[in-house]
Amino acid sequence: xxxxxxxxxxxxxxxxxxxxxxxxxxxxxxxxxxxxxxxxxxxxxxxxxxxxxxxxxxxxxxxxxxxxxxxxxxxxxxxxxxxxxxxxxxxxxxxxxxxxxxxxxxxxxxxxxxxxxxxxxxxxxxxxxxxxxxxxxxxxxxxxxxxxxxxxxxxxxxxxxxxxxxxxxxxxxxxxxxxxxxxxxxxxxxxxxxxxxxxxxxxxxxxxxxxxxxxxxxxxxxxxxxxxxxxxxxxxxxxxxxxxxxxxxxxxxxxxxxxxxxxxxxxxxxxxxxxxxxxxxxxxxxxxxxxxxxxxxxxxxxxxxxxxxxxxxxxxxxxxxxxx
Numbered sequence: 045x046x047x048x049x050x051x052x053x054x055x056x057x058x059x060x061x062x063x064x065x066x067x068x069x070x071x072x073x074x075x076x077x078x079x080x081x082x083x084x085x086x087x088x089x090x091x092x093x094x095x096x097x098x099x100x101x102x103x104x105x106x107x108x109x110x111x112x113x114x115x116x117x118x119x120x121x122x123x124x125x126x127x128x129x130x131x132x133x134x135x136x137x138x139x140x141x142x143x144x145x146x147x148x149x150x151x152x153x154x155x156x157x158x159x160x161x162x163x164x165x166x167x168x169x170x171x172x173x174x175x176x177x178x179x180x181x182x183x184x185x186x187x188x189x190x191x192x193x194x195x196x197x198x199x200x201x202x203x204x205x206x207x208x209x210x211x212x213x214x215x216x217x218x219x220x221x222x223x224x225x226x227x228x229x230x231x232x233x234x235x236x237x238x239x240x241x242x243x244x245x246x247x248x249x250x251x252x253x254x255x256x257x258x259x260x261x262x263x264x265x266x267x268x269x270x271x272x273x274x275x276x277x278x279x280x281x282x283x284x285x286x287x288x289x290x291x292x293x294x295x296x297x298x299x300x301x302x303x304x305x306x307x308x309x310x311x312x313x314x315x316x317x318x319x320x321x322x323x324x325x326x327x328x329x330x331x332x333x334x335x336x337x338x339x340x341x342x343x344x345x346x347x348x349x350x351x352x353x354x355x356x357x358x359x360x361x362x363x364x365x366x367x368x
Contacts, residue, residue, distance in 0.1 A: 157278025168280025251366030292352030306348030
């Protein structure tokens, strides 16, 4: 590894020392320890085969790539070993029963942002942990007791919360373990960095289009300050950046066919993000109310998603309520 002039020995406690060996924390730890093999396969690109090869279609109607399915199978094996009762995955139409006596259920998106496989853009994983209950996954996100994400970028990072703040660990290859790099992350209430897909703007409601025009007008406009625009096309990448640097993200409903209810999945994408964002002091909503208060109707429900700095989320809410 290249050494910088001010580099020293790696610091930070090992992740295993901060997570209890039982309960929901043990499942969080098992998921973290499952990430390095996925990161290694991503880093290998096409050296051993094509991770982008299309091998099926998931319930969302999205093409499944070889890495999507392999990551799903890998995580199912890990969660079975961890004693999880059942799993809801983006890559499976129905709930997968693992251990009828398990105390927890896990909702997971094994690979988030798989459209960017092979081009070096951020990819990730999202998950949430719920106590086992007869309702299974058809209950609001307020029942979640832990959530987290893996971020595969120039470093392999793992963010998590068991209900006592948000923390981020980074993979230390020298000791083959995650080291905790940041603890108790907190979002500032305001930010000038906004993430959205500008190509969809013309399909938005008029009030939200006006909000975007005001942003672009910068300090000469009604907002009185300049904004930076970001779009990574991977929710985990946006979540990781916003937790570390602040900002806001929106993928609202729009007028295109199939987008009236947004596009992100409620249970295994939006709920984990919302849990983490709220733990960091931010807000996460569907444009009307908190994501964690949503009652799922189906296992793969879609939802609009707005999250990040509280002041900007409030401004977007106001824009959505404005008719013109």
